[in-house]
Amino acid sequence: MPRQTFLLNGKPVTVDVHDDVRVLWVLRDLLGVTGPKYGCGINVCKACTSHINGKAFNPCSVRVGDLTSDDEVTTIEGLADTVAEDLHPMQQAWLDRDVAQCGYCQPGQIMAAVALVRKVRREGRSVTEADLDTIRNICRCGTYSRIREAIAQGAAAM
Amino acid sequence: MTHDLDTTPAGIARRSFLGYVIGGTTLVAAADLAVGASPAVAVPGVRQPAELYDLEDLQTDAALPTSQLITVRIDVDGTASFELPRMEVGQGITTSTAIILAEELDLPVEKVRVTLAPARPELVFNQLTGGSNTTVSTYTPIRVAAAIARGALLDAAAVELGYAVTRLRTYEGVVEAPDGRTLTYGELAQKAASADTKQVQVQLKDRSEFTRIGQPRNRDDAILAVTGRKKFAMDLHVPGALPTMVCRPPTLNGSPKRLRNKAQILAMPGVEDVAKVDTGIAVRAQTFGQCIDAIRAMDVAWAPGSVEGESDQTILARLKGAELPMAVPKVPVLADQLDVRFEFMFRSSAALEPNCAVADVRADSAEIWAGLKVPILAQENIAQALGMSPDRVKVNVITGGGSFGHKLFSDAAIEAAKISQAMGKAVRLMWHRADEPRQGRLHPMVTSRIRATTLAGQVLSFEQRNTSVVTDFSHGLGEIITSMADELPTGLGGLGFSETIFELTQVLPYDFGVVTQLLNETDARFNTGSMRNIYSPDTRVAAELVVDMLAKRLGKDPLEFRLEFCRSDRVRAVLEKVAEEGDWGRTMPPGTAQGIAIHEEYKGATACLVEIDCRPETVGRKVRDAVTGPRVTKAVFAVDAGLVINPRGLEAQMMGGFSDGLALTLTSSVHLRDGHFLEASWDNYFYTRQWNIPPEFECHILPSDSDQPGGAGEAGVAASAASVACAYARATGAVPTRFPINHGRLSFPVKPFVPPVPPSPTNGLKLTY
Numbered sequence: 025m026p027r028q029t030f031l032l033n034g035k036p037v038t039v040d041v042h043d044d045v046r047v048l049w050v051l052r053d054l055l056g057v058t059g060p061k062y063g064c065g066i067n068v069c070k071a072c073t074s075h076i077n078g079k080a081f082n083p084c085s086v087r088v089g090d091l092t093s094d095d096e097v098t099t100i101e102g103l104a105d106t107v108a109e110d111l112h113p114m115q116q117a118w119l120d121r122d123v124a125q126c127g128y129c130q131p132g133q134i135m136a137a138v139a140l141v142r143k144v145r146r147e148g149r150s151v152t153e154a155d156l157d158t159i160r161n162i163c164r165c166g167t168y169s170r171i172r173e174a175i176a177q178g179a180a181a182m
Numbered sequence: 183m184t185h186d187l188d189t190t191p192a193g194i195a196r197r198s199f200l201g202y203v204i205g206g207t208t209l210v211a212a213a214d215l216a217v218g219a220s221p222a223v224a225v226p227g228v229r230q231p232a233e234l235y236d237l238e239d240l241q242t243d244a245a246l247p248t249s250q251l252i253t254v255r256i257d258v259d260g261t262a263s264f265e266l267p268r269m270e271v272g273q274g275i276t277t278s279t280a281i282i283l284a285e286e287l288d289l290p291v292e293k294v295r296v297t298l299a300p301a302r303p304e305l306v307f308n309q310l311t312g313g314s315n316t317t318v319s320t321y322t323p324i325r326v327a328a329a330i331a332r333g334a335l336l337d338a339a340a341v342e343l344g345y346a347v348t349r350l351r352t353y354e355g356v357v358e359a360p361d362g363r364t365l366t367y368g369e370l371a372q373k374a375a376s377a378d379t380k381q382v383q384v385q386l387k388d389r390s391e392f393t394r395i396g397q398p399r400n401r402d403d404a405i406l407a408v409t410g411r412k413k414f415a416m417d418l419h420v421p422g423a424l425p426t427m428v429c430r431p432p433t434l435n436g437s438p439k440r441l442r443n444k445a446q447i448l449a450m451p452g453v454e455d456v457a458k459v460d461t462g463i464a465v466r467a468q469t470f471g472q473c474i475d476a477i478r479a480m481d482v483a484w485a486p487g488s489v490e491g492e493s494d495q496t497i498l499a500r501l502k503g504a505e506l507p508m509a510v511p512k513v514p515v516l517a518d519q520l521d522v523r524f525e526f527m528f529r530s531s532a533a534l535e536p537n538c539a540v541a542d543v544r545a546d547s548a549e550i551w552a553g554l555k556v557p558i559l560a561q562e563n564i565a566q567a568l569g570m571s572p573d574r575v576k577v578n579v580i581t582g583g584g585s586f587g588h589k590l591f592s593d594a595a596i597e598a599a600k601i602s603q604a605m606g607k608a609v610r611l612m613w614h615r616a617d618e619p620r621q622g623r624l625h626p627m628v629t630s631r632i633r634a635t636t637l638a639g640q641v642l643s644f645e646q647r648n649t650s651v652v653t654d655f656s657h658g659l660g661e662i663i664t665s666m667a668d669e670l671p672t673g674l675g676g677l678g679f680s681e682t683i684f685e686l687t688q689v690l691p692y693d694f695g696v697v698t699q700l701l702n703e704t705d706a707r708f709n710t711g712s713m714r715n716i717y718s719p720d721t722r723v724a725a726e727l728v729v730d731m732l733a734k735r736l737g738k739d740p741l742e743f744r745l746e747f748c749r750s751d752r753v754r755a756v757l758e759k760v761a762e763e764g765d766w767g768r769t770m771p772p773g774t775a776q777g778i779a780i781h782e783e784y785k786g787a788t789a790c791l792v793e794i795d796c797r798p799e800t801v802g803r804k805v806r807d808a809v810t811g812p813r814v815t816k817a818v819f820a821v822d823a824g825l826v827i828n829p830r831g832l833e834a835q836m837m838g839g840f841s842d843g844l845a846l847t848l849t850s851s852v853h854l855r856d857g858h859f860l861e862a863s864w865d866n867y868f869y870t871r872q873w874n875i876p877p878e879f880e881c882h883i884l885p886s887d888s889d890q891p892g893g894a895g896e897a898g899v900a901a902s903a904a905s906v907a908c909a910y911a912r913a914t915g916a917v918p919t920r921f922p923i924n925h926g927r928l929s930f931p932v933k934p935f936v937p938p939v940p941p942s943p944t945n946g947l948k949l950t951y
Contacts, residue, residue: 041469042451046942049469053425058417059410061583063534064615065474067943068807068865071534076950085946100410115408122400122830125838126272127407128535128583134408143951157805157873162864164534164584165272166841167834168872169879 030091032057033102043089048072050088051099059100059131063162070161073132073139074099080139100131103138114138117178125165133161133171141179151179198385199322201330202250209256209334209374213326214381215249230689230697231671237686238785238893242319243669244307244662249323251304254283254331260355260368262287262331264324265299267309268316269555270403271533271585272838273895274831275316277402281827282321285394286328286387288352289367296402301557301577307662311555312590312712314784314893317827321891322386329384331374338374339365389825389889398830403581415552415580416612420540423608424454426601427473428462429480430621432935433487433857435709438463442481450476457604461621464601466609471942474614478937488707490857494627497651497705497854498525501629504704505649508633517637518735522728524632525920526720527851528651528859529625530867531713532618535583541598542608547574552595553582556658560592564599575599586714586842588623590657614939619852619861625713626651630724634694639736641747644694646725648684652706653716655679678703684717690725691782692747715839715896718783719846719903720921726779726904727917740908741766741778752884753780756789756820759882764791764818773797774815777909781901784893786823790840790905792816792876796913809849809868809929812913814906816878821897824888832894833881839898840879841870846899847906849874851925862933862940868924 025040028050039054048065051057051074060083063071067085074083075098076091083097091097103112111119114134124130136159144151156172163171204210255263262283270276280294287294302309308319332352339357340347342365351358355367389395406412431437441447441463447456452472457464465476513519539552548568554560557577565572582589598611613622628650635642655663660679663670670682677685684701699721733743741761748754757780760766766776773796780789793816803810819836826832849868852859861867911917920926933940 044471044475045452045469046471047946049425049471052416053469053471056419058413061414061535062416062470062612063536064863065470065942066615066863066865066940067946067949068863069534069615076947079950081950082946085943085949087944090944090947100408104409111409118408119400119404122404122834124272124401124404124407125274125834126533126535126582126584127403127412128272128414128533130407131410139951153877159872162534162869162871163841164532164586164869166838166870168841168870168875169837170834172872172875172877 026089028088028091029093031096033098034105041088043087045088047083047086047088047091047097051083057099057101061128061132063129070136071129071132073135073161075135075139078142080136100135103135112138113181114178117174117181120177121170121174123167123170123174125167129161129163133163136161137175137178141182151175198383199326200381200383201326202379202381203330203334203376204253205376205379207375208258208371209331210253211327211330211334212250212253213323215246215323215326230699231685232687232689235671237313237683238315238318240666240669240686241313241315241662244666245319248305248308252323252327254327256331256335256367256371256374258368258371260366261293261295262289263295266296267299267302267305268320269298269311269553269579269582269589271553271582271589273835274401274828277399278317278827278831279320279324280402281394281399282324283328285392286325287332289355291394291399293355298579298581300579301561303558303561303572305558307665309556309558310658310662312659314895314897317891318785318893325386326384329386330382333382333384334374335367335370338370342373395827396829399828400830414535414583415538415540416610418540418551418580420542420551420608420610423540423542423610424466424468425470425473426464426466426609426611427470427477427614428464428597429477429482430462430617430938431484431487432938434489434621434859436487437485439483439485442483447476447480450479455605455607457601459597459600459604461597466605466607470612474939474942477939478941480937487857492857493855494527494853497627500705501627501649504702505629505631506647506700506702508645508647509698513635513642514637517635517642520634520728520731520735522632522731523919524630524724526628526630527921527925528627528854529713529846529851530619530861531586531588531623531625531711533582533584533586533588536615536618537594537613537622538611539595539598540610541602543568543599543602548599549576549578550595550599551578551580552592553580553585553589554592554595555585555589559658560595563592563596567596567600568603587712587716590711591623615864616862616933616939619867620859621709623709623711624852626653626708626710628720630720632724632728634728634732636732636735641694641732643696644690646699646721648701648717648721650701650703651708651710652703653680653712654710655683687717687783688721689782691750691753691780692729693749694747714842715899718781718900719843722779722781722900722904723847723907723921726908727911730908730911731917739767744780750782750787752787752822753782755884756780756787756822759820759884760789760791760818763880763882766791773913775909775913777905777907777912779901779904779908781904783900784897785890786821786892786897788897788901789820790901791818792905792909794906794909794913796910805873807865808871808873809924810873811848811924812910813874814844814876817876818880819898819902820882820884822884822886823894823897824886824890824892826883827891829883832883835894836881836898837879839896840902841875843899843902844874844906845870846903847921847923849922849924851922853928858935860932866930
């Protein structure tokens with residue numbers, strides 16, 4: 025069985041599993057990292073959104089064999105450590121706005137929001153309503169309006 | 183209810199309640215509201231049944247006899263613990279319950295621990311989460327239990343501190359004597375315990391004394407949710423419970439004959455076990471990804487399903503054939519008559535967390551972990567499926583990732599138990615997303631016909647006849663109705679479950695003369711359930727569109743017309759609120775319009791005003807793999823929910839209800855074609871997304887003098903769906919009669935039915951941002 029090595033939330037991890045297994049299942053089923061959620065398995069619901077090398081990605085759609093030992097995967101569990109705080113400003117915004125209802129999609133929502141803010145910053149601008157409209161993460165509880173408010177607050181504090 | 187009237191020095195009559203201090207080593211208290219339930223009421227002709235006795239009353243009365251079995255415990259660490267016999271699925275009841283307990287206990291909310299009770303058969307009808315009834319039915323019993331606990335703490339403190347109880351005061355978990363000495367609840371917990379169970383009488387706080395109830399409070403589990411630590415059923419670690427999925431039939435409710443390539447499947451990487459069950463071929467593997475690969479490789483012989491060859495058109499024809507005739511009341515010859523017929527398609531009630539359950543079935547016992555809104559019935563059903571007695575089956579209730587009616591049923595828990603038994607191993611069963619719209623529970627297809635007559639500026643009659651595919655109420659609410667038959671208003675005795683629930687929930691709050699609303703059902707071959715606010719969104723969309731048509735016919739503005747005929751002060755207040763806050767009647771460009779609608783249910787009233795943009799450049803805007811269409815640009819919502827426990831949570835429920843209503847009217851449905859539903863994932867099933875949501879949403883909570891909390895979880899849907907429909911009709915100049923409005927055009931390539939699940943993509947690293 026191939027040995028797969030990558031960086032997970034700041035630490036190297038090695039796991040024995042076939043190349044073909046998607047990263048989501050390596051995280052959830054083999055490593056017990058359950059923040060990223062399953063909602064579709066085909067990269068449309070975005071509930072598993074995490075970061076690879078600082079950018080948003082969906083581990084349901086990446087083979088573990090396609091990761092290199094230098095690739096840095098950050099899940100919701102490791103987000104706060106990226107700013108060396110107890111909570112990332114986006115998580116704090118989520119708390120302040122009481123965004124979550126059932127909470128199932130929220131790890132993915134927060135990871136997507138952080139990546140969106142970073143993306144528009146790279147483009148030299150700030151988040152617009154049109155940018156918020158591009159977020160594909162489903163919230164079946166429908167708390168979209170609070171998500172929009174929280175992203176504005178979180179972005180201001182990032 | 184059990185109470186007598188006691189006159190306080192101020193001359194205000196206050197009810198006192200009975201309850202118990204339960205014998206034990208630390209303080210445990212319970213309410214007893216079992217004696218003397220409220221009497222049955224008769225319905226005068228002009229009132230609709232639900233105005234006098236509604237589903238909330240029925241569920242609340244059904245829960246009363248077992249209220250003494252629900253206890254509050256005070257521990258030596260100064261915390262209060264309460265096992266809520268309901269299920270948290272995002273609606274915020276653990277938070278609101280903690281607020282209620284803290285209020286009556288005089289304890290910081292943070293020191294109240296609310297967890298979910300496992301299945302407790304002795305609670306009978308007092309462990310069903312549905313009908314937005316949790317706070318309505320538990321508000322008084324848990325306050326009584328908390329008040330008894332506080333009273334026992336005071337009694338113990340009186341002995342310790344040497345003062346009469348009347349001279350002591352409680353605050354923030356502390357009892358204080360006039361000399362300034364204090365004792366904490368933790369210090370008193372064991373001293374307040376009683377060796378024997380004893381009956382006591384208490385009075386509850388007056389709402390003027392409330393300091394916690396009514397204050398906005400964030401969810402108790404928010405920190406867990408935003409850090410990824412909140413555990414759902416699939417996040418639990420149960421030893422040996424490996425990922426398990428089921429290869430399901432290509433047509434609805436088909437069944438497996440045999441797996442032709444079992445050896446090949448068992449040889450696949452990670453695969454451990456394969457078993458045939460009645461719903462398909464189950465596979466257990468090291469990872470869910472390997473389950474998906476195995477399902478895609480399976481060669482299965484299938485038996486036909488329950489609706490082979492059927493399609494939307496054939497079911498619509500069947501509904502049409504079952505429609506009841508209108509009972510046309512006698513009207514003057516000169517009266518104008520309006521007849522309109524609406525159609526509402528099948529919709530999926532699936533949450534984002536798919537159906538799932540963990541099961542560990544041994545030779546003579548079983549343990550289940552799942553999100554279950556009716557765990558007692560789940561326990562019975564699982565026991566029956568396994569051939570065990572219910573006391574050998576432990577059912578743990580896990581917080582759910584959404585429900586929307588889906589978790590009323592224990593489909594996944596029963597299936598997981600059967601698979602675990604067949605394999606002889608623990609399983610972590612999860613449905614693939616594709617399984618949900620194709621085999622999962624749906625909102626039934628419905629037609630709604632309305633006939634209204636008008637004469638000389640008055641509406642003389644308003645008849646509404648809904649005809650629906652059968653809604654499955656076998657989740658326990660049916661048993662409650664049977665047991666409470668004597669409590670039902672006169673005239674409802676002979677109706678079936680669905681018709682009874684329809685009559686107990688539907689109210690048309692307009693003075694429209696002779697008003698009748700009836701439901702008729704046909705066709706029980708589908709997997710259905712009470713999707714959030716089951717009958718009201720369709721009923722209200724149809725009715726409010728007709729109200730706009732009547733207003734137009736009588737030359738009235740929609741708001742003016744509604745206010746003129748409104749016969750509920752609470753409805754009038756929310757209607758006036760949204761009209762004012764939403765600037766009703768402002769000038770809008772062609773192709774855009776406002777819409778306004780109301781609803782009365784769950785001991786409350788709601789109104790919604792929206793603005794919609796139906797101009798071609800908006801309708802035609804492009805988003806990859808998405809339905810765009812008309813855009814609601816602003817929504818103003820108002821709610822009178824009676825006594826509000828947590829306004830922040832209430833607002834959240836109205837926001838979510840709005841998102842649901844928006845989807846029901848504009849975008850979300852499933853298409854039946856040739857015996858199967860075409861939708862297979864979120865790129866086919868168009869629930870509201872960020873590109874559909876109004877950039878402006880506001881929710882106004884009206885003040886209320888009521889001592890009665892209303893329901894919240896489902897209260898936001900109906901008025902929202904109706905206001906969007908009304909706005910769409912006004913913006914386009916044509917009243918839509920089929921919902922959602924985009925159902926006629928299939929907006930996606932249909933995924934294959936064999937294999938039943940799509941391949942897992944591999945291109946994720948090309949889509950980073």
